[in-house]
Amino acid sequence: MAQLTCQNLTLGYEGKMIVSDLTFTVNAGDYLCIIGENGSGKSTLMRTILNLKAPMSGKIVTGDGLLPNEIGYLPQQTVVQKDFPASVREVVRSGCLNRCGLRPYFNKKQKQLVEESMEKLGITNLAKRCYRELSGGQQQRSLLARALCATGKILLLDEPAAGLDPMASAEMYALIAGLNADGTTIIMISHDLEASRQYASHVLQIGNGGVLFFGTMADWRERND
Amino acid sequence: MIDRLIMYFEFPFVRYAMLVGILIAFCSSLLGVTLVLKRFSFIGNGLSNVAFCATAVGAAIGFNNNILFVLPITIVSAVLLLCSGKNAKIKGDASLAMISVGSLAIGYLLMNVFPQSSNLAGDVCTTLFGSTAILTLGQRTWMVWLCVGLSVLVAVLFLLFYHKIFAITFDEDFAVATGIKAKAYNLLLAVVVAVIIALAMNLVGALLVSALVVFPALTAMRLFKSFKSVTICSVIVSVVCAAFGILVSILFDNLPVGSTIVAVNIAGFGIFSLIGVILRR
Numbered sequence: 001m002a003q004l005t006c007q008n009l010t011l012g013y014e015g016k017m018i019v020s021d022l023t024f025t026v027n028a029g030d031y032l033c034i035i036g037e038n039g040s041g042k043s044t045l046m047r048t049i050l051n052l053k054a055p056m057s058g059k060i061v062t063g064d065g066l067l068p069n070e071i072g073y074l075p076q077q078t079v080v081q082k083d084f085p086a087s088v089r090e091v092v093r094s095g096c097l098n099r100c101g102l103r104p105y106f107n108k109k110q111k112q113l114v115e116e117s118m119e120k121l122g123i124t125n126l127a128k129r130c131y132r133e134l135s136g137g138q139q140q141r142s143l144l145a146r147a148l149c150a151t152g153k154i155l156l157l158d159e160p161a162a163g164l165d166p167m168a169s170a171e172m173y174a175l176i177a178g179l180n181a182d183g184t185t186i187i188m189i190s191h192d193l194e195a196s197r198q199y200a201s202h203v204l205q206i207g208n209g210g211v212l213f214f215g216t217m218a219d220w221r222e223r224n225d
Numbered sequence: 226m227i228d229r230l231i232m233y234f235e236f237p238f239v240r241y242a243m244l245v246g247i248l249i250a251f252c253s254s255l256l257g258v259t260l261v262l263k264r265f266s267f268i269g270n271g272l273s274n275v276a277f278c279a280t281a282v283g284a285a286i287g288f289n290n291n292i293l294f295v296l297p298i299t300i301v302s303a304v305l306l307l308c309s310g311k312n313a314k315i316k317g318d319a320s321l322a323m324i325s326v327g328s329l330a331i332g333y334l335l336m337n338v339f340p341q342s343s344n345l346a347g348d349v350c351t352t353l354f355g356s357t358a359i360l361t362l363g364q365r366t367w368m369v370w371l372c373v374g375l376s377v378l379v380a381v382l383f384l385l386f387y388h389k390i391f392a393i394t395f396d397e398d399f400a401v402a403t404g405i406k407a408k409a410y411n412l413l414l415a416v417v418v419a420v421i422i423a424l425a426m427n428l429v430g431a432l433l434v435s436a437l438v439v440f441p442a443l444t445a446m447r448l449f450k451s452f453k454s455v456t457i458c459s460v461i462v463s464v465v466c467a468a469f470g471i472l473v474s475i476l477f478d479n480l481p482v483g484s485t486i487v488a489v490n491i492a493g494f495g496i497f498s499l500i501g502v503i504l505r506r
Contacts, residue, residue: 085451095399097388130451
């Protein structure tokens with residue numbers, strides 16, 4: 001069974017439809033890239049998958065042992081975070097909260113998970129640094145480590161390389177590809193078609209209020225090359 | 226001077242004033258960090274104006290136990306303001322401005338229509354800028370105990386939910402996506418803020434409450450860079466400033482308590498900013 005199945009989703013705001021009849025599936029280990037023009041509903045789709053927003057109709061089913069709150073999320077940076085006093089470790093740690101349940105503090109296992117995630121993304125040496133003083137790439141890594149703490153199963157990335165210089169963004173994509181190779185499912189919104197072509201296994205293109213293409217990268221290439 | 230202080234502290238009302246002042250400073254600074262970071266610095270101002278209005282309404286109806294009337298009204302307003310969220314028809318800061326100024330006007334209007342004493346200007350000034358009310362605590366020891374109880378409650382809640390408060394402050398979307406009930410925590414936050422504001426009004430008055438919430442947090446942020454250290458530092462700064470302010474205003478008879486505390490806070494902010502600039506070189 002697929003990890004994530006979207007069935008006939010219709011998305012929109014306040015009764016105004018943006019995109020309808022979205023149907024696609026994501027299997028464990030996939031690297032799905034969602035592309036589409038601004039306003040086509042990519043971000044709305046993301047928010048819906050994350051349960052931040054209810055679809056107008058249709059439904060999202062999680063399977064293959066994935067719980068709805070086990071989806072890791074790498075959001076675009078918000079204004080609040082730009083001057084937020086927090087150490088990298090504090091930021092990464094907040095990803096573990098869904099494992100705590102009602103317990104107010106983290107246990108040993110979760111603290112270890114935090115260290116492992118930071119290790120994986122090469123930010124262990126930054127643990128005590130202040131988040132707002134880091135470079136864009138380092139900030140993204142911290143947020144990615146936080147997402148990893150929330151789950152190792154599936155990650156949703158919203159423009160992970162936005163605002164990064166070419167070097168940092170190449171590193172970011174390589175990191176993500178590495179996580180994917182380790183078995184983490186990736187769903188990514190990106191404007192960067194080059195990177196998507198290089199790494200993604202599947203493509204979902206939305207526009208004109210519906211799905212323009214859904215299939216494997218190989219099919220997509222055949223069609224567009 | 227020390228002799229004079231010792232003499233003053235023989236009076237129970239001075240001791241009570243000190244205790245309550247420190248407790249209120251402690252609570253307001255705990256939440257100040259979160260409020261400032263969530264861009265809710267002005268909520269203290271808005272809510273205290275609501276509390277001012279509620280005080281006037283309470284007096285007009287003839288409640289003696291004002292706080293028991295003011296508290297629920299302030300809580301309801303806080304919930305409405307903090308939980309209306311991003312989708313409200315009137316955006317956060319606009320609705321805050323509306324409620325804030327509106328209740329100030331209505332409050333003053335009511336005080337004029339139903340004057341409680343011949344000294345109307347004095348009454349208004351007292352409510353707006355804090356009063357000697359804190360020095361009459363001797364006759365109202367239940368207020369002192371209420372303050373102690375609520376402060377303990379706030380501290381316990383904060384410690385229990387520390388990590389969740391961090392998560393919903395830093396990134397509410399992420400918190401919700403990973404299954405944190407951010408709405409519930411925002412509600413809790415709103416209620417606690419309202420309680421603190423209603424209490425703090427007695428100390429520094431409706432117009433100056435925001436200072437207690439905002440200054441310690443901003444002062445701490447000049448020097449410290451993690452959430453934990455900022456929180457701890459802002460609590461210490463707040464308590465020290467409040468204690469110092471109260472002492473000064475006791476020693477110099479004519480100084481109003483609230484404004485003195487705020488002045489000390491401003492001085493603290495200045496000193497920390499300066500140290501911050503020097504350290505960065």
